[in-house]
Amino acid sequence: MKYIKQFETREEEEKKKRKENLQIFKDLFQENPLSQTHDFYMFIGRSKFIELPDGNYKKSLEIENMVRIKPDQQSLSASNGLSLRVMVQHDDSALYHIWLPKEIRKDVEGKGDHSIEPWLVDLINTHKQKGSDDHGRQVAKDIKQRRNDMDKYNL
Secondary structure (H helix, E strand, O other): HHHHHHHHHHHHHHHHHHHHHHHHHHHHHHHHHHHHHHEEEEEEEEEEEOOOOOOOEEEEEOOOOOOEEEHHHHHHHHHHHHHHHHHHHOOEEEEEEEEEHHHHHHHOOOOOOOOOOHHHHHHHHHHHHEOOOOOOOOHHHHHHHHHHHHHHHHO
16 A cells, blocks of 8 residues: 555646646746747758759758747647657757747648748748757746745735
8 A cells, every 4th residue: 555655746746847837837928028929849850962953062951840939838848848859869859949930830830841941931931940948947947936935925
């Protein structure tokens, strides 16, 4: 019986941790002013070279799949899955993220570089940010601290 209680306690702690992470994820979205007019996307990308008609080559971006991230559990799992895939792959792949206007959602969401228009791939290549950046970790720590202070001082 002792082992069953420990397992139940661990499972409850895992649920609490997932719920807390989801709340932090939602707070991160709400804190960002771009969330009102833009969608947040994550994708795995790598450099590729395209041969031009004159025989020269142009460096471009190969996008596997643009995943729109929303403040929900499914998107949190998708972002964790993308991070894991990048860690496991042994090529020059990297995890990128970008905020794009909501108006171009149908042109981007769930598509790769072969089905996205070339001007849009160039735009994404110019404004992408590397996935290993801060990712709002400092903001997340501030949110946790603020929540702990609210609980501590009964605000």
